[in-house]
Each structure stands twice: as C-alpha cells, then as structure tokens.
Amino acid sequence: MDSQISQSSKIVRFQDGVLQEIVDEIVSEHPLTIHLNGEEFATLVCSPENIMELTIGFLASEGFIRRSDEIKNIQIDESKGFAYVDLYIKSETPSHEFHSKRFIGSCCGKSRQFYFHNDARTAxxxxxxxxLTPQQCISFMEQLQKSSVTFQETGGVHNAALFSADELIVRRTDIGRHNALDKLFGYCIEKHIPVRDKVIAFSGRISSEVLLKAAKIGVGxxxxxxxxxxxxxKLANDLNITAVGFIRGNSFNVYSHPERIISKKTS
Structure with missing residues (x-):
C-alpha cells in the first residue's frame, strides 16, 4: 500500500476562458482487507495512513474489542493492503445479515427503530x-479546517479531530468519513485515552451513521x-449527544441537547 496520502498528476484545467495543462494533487485511494482470527472479515477503501488505528477503531466500532489488551496480535502489510488480527477471545463473526438487519427496541420510552443490530450492541x-462556550465551538472548527493540509491541496478527504475542553488532541484524515472517525477511535484505544469528556469536530455532514460512530466512540x-x-x-436526542452544525464564521446551530453549550465558563 502506497504510504502517500496524495500524489501529483497532470491534468487540464479550464480557467478564465483558457485550457491549460497543470500539475495538481490527487488524493490516494487504496483497499484494506482485514483478516480477523484467520478469516477474511471486511475490505475497506481508505487513505493509506494510520492503518493500524483504522483497523483497531473499525473492530471497536463493530463491537469486537473494547480495549487494546484484547488484541493478541496485529500485523499490517501495507505493501499489499492487508491487516491480520488475532483476538484472545475468539467470537463468531456475525453474518452480513446480522449487520444490516433492522433492530427495533426501546429505551426510556423511545423507539430505536432505526438501529441495525450491531449498532444497538455498540452505540x-x-x-x-x-x-463548551460558543467561542470554543467556533475555535475548534477553525483549528480543524486550518490543520487540514491535505484537504486544502486536494479537496478530496474528510477530517475529524478529537478535542478536550481546552485543546486539540489528535486529527485524522481519510477519503472515507467513517474511516476518519475510526482512526480517532483507534488512536484513543491505542493510547488509552478516556473519551467520555472529549469533543469530536468533523468536516462533513452529520448523518445517522456519523452520529452513531460518535456514540460508539463515546463522546457527548x-x-x-x-x-x-x-x-x-433523532438519534442524538435519544443517545444524549449534543450535535452542533453549520459552524461557519461566527454562527452555528445546536440541534440536540443544547444544555452543553453555555454562554461562558464559570470559574
């Protein structure tokens, strides 16, 4: 697997009425096949960096691990795009039907009819x-965007960052929005970072899948x-997660649990 997240390529650009050949940066895209306990488990399409974190985070979000010490052995073959993982406790790999079948349950009187089975187990x-104060919400998004060099060069990746209430902890980039979040998750598991009090800043739309990824990671x-x-x-309200969107300039919208966004910090 090529370790470069982007590569230079000749293209033809039309600008100001003129066609001209230029060199542009194109984001890289590679397959990663994960073998779990000796069996092929899943193939992801991803950006070729932080592959260890992606593998660990993906397995955690799918409910196979919670801590790094549950992993007996992990080997990454970047040249061929394979990850080989053995766990101490070998559970049966759920079928595709289990992962995609709808689940209807209830919690506090609310129907969680939109979960898939594996989401119900892990969210x-x-x-x-x-x-957070409004100023912190705006500042965190500005930090995410300014630090996203690959996006500025290619426009072809998603970015996600983990913050404490005071500072940026880690930022990760990938062509897949889910992958960027899984890399954050894998980093936290590897580094034994508690996540309950952390904040995720994300470059893309907050879909139900992205919200569930945040819930699986454990942030609020x-x-x-x-x-x-x-x-x-709906899921954010159900899972007690504060979702803040359209953070642009000096404005934003709070869509769920606004009690976590306060006018100012008290000493």
Whole structure:
C-alpha cells in the first residue's frame, strides 16, 4: 500500500476562458482487507495512513474489542493492503445479515427503530458532563479546517479531530468519513485515552451513521461545519449527544441537547 496520502498528476484545467495543462494533487485511494482470527472479515477503501488505528477503531466500532489488551496480535502489510488480527477471545463473526438487519427496541420510552443490530450492541448513551462556550465551538472548527493540509491541496478527504475542553488532541484524515472517525477511535484505544469528556469536530455532514460512530466512540458533543440529517438529530436526542452544525464564521446551530453549550465558563 502506497504510504502517500496524495500524489501529483497532470491534468487540464479550464480557467478564465483558457485550457491549460497543470500539475495538481490527487488524493490516494487504496483497499484494506482485514483478516480477523484467520478469516477474511471486511475490505475497506481508505487513505493509506494510520492503518493500524483504522483497523483497531473499525473492530471497536463493530463491537469486537473494547480495549487494546484484547488484541493478541496485529500485523499490517501495507505493501499489499492487508491487516491480520488475532483476538484472545475468539467470537463468531456475525453474518452480513446480522449487520444490516433492522433492530427495533426501546429505551426510556423511545423507539430505536432505526438501529441495525450491531449498532444497538455498540452505540453508547452519553454520560458526558463536558460543556463548551460558543467561542470554543467556533475555535475548534477553525483549528480543524486550518490543520487540514491535505484537504486544502486536494479537496478530496474528510477530517475529524478529537478535542478536550481546552485543546486539540489528535486529527485524522481519510477519503472515507467513517474511516476518519475510526482512526480517532483507534488512536484513543491505542493510547488509552478516556473519551467520555472529549469533543469530536468533523468536516462533513452529520448523518445517522456519523452520529452513531460518535456514540460508539463515546463522546457527548459532535461539531460540524455542515448540516445533520433528521435521523441523526433523532438519534442524538435519544443517545444524549449534543450535535452542533453549520459552524461557519461566527454562527452555528445546536440541534440536540443544547444544555452543553453555555454562554461562558464559570470559574
């Protein structure tokens, strides 16, 4: 697997009435096949960096691990795009039908009819007590965008970052929005970083799948420069997650659990 997240390529650009040949940066796209306990489990299409974190985060979001010490062995073959993982406890790999079959349950009187089975097993209701000021929401999004060099060069990736209430902890990039979040998750598992009091800033739309990824990671606040879907808002209300969208300039919208966004911090 090529380790470069982007590559230079000759293209023809039309600008100001003129066609001209230029060199542009094109984002790289590679397959990663994960073998779990000796069996082929899943193939992801991803950006070729932080592959270890992506593998760990993906397995955690699918409910196979919770901690790094549950992994007996992990090997990454970047040249061929394979990850080989052995777990100490070998559970049966759920079928595709299990992952895609709808699940209807209830919690606190609310029907969770939109979950898939694996989401119902792994998504967490947030217990976060973290609060942010409006200025922090805007600042975190600005930091995410300014640090996203690959996006500025290619326009072809998603970016996600994990913040404490005070500072940026880690930022990850990938062509897949889910992959960027899984890389954050894998980083936290590898580094033993508690996530309940953390915040995710995300470059893309808050879909129901993105909201569920945030719930699986365990954060209580997700920030985005884009809009959420109606289903994402329903899930955010159900899972006690604060979803903040359209963070642009000096304005934003709070779509769920606005009690975590406060006018100012008290000493």
């Amino acid at each position: 967490k209701t947030s217990t976060s007590k973290t609060t 606040i997700i920030l985005s420069k884009s809009a959420p879907t109606n289903l994402a808002i």
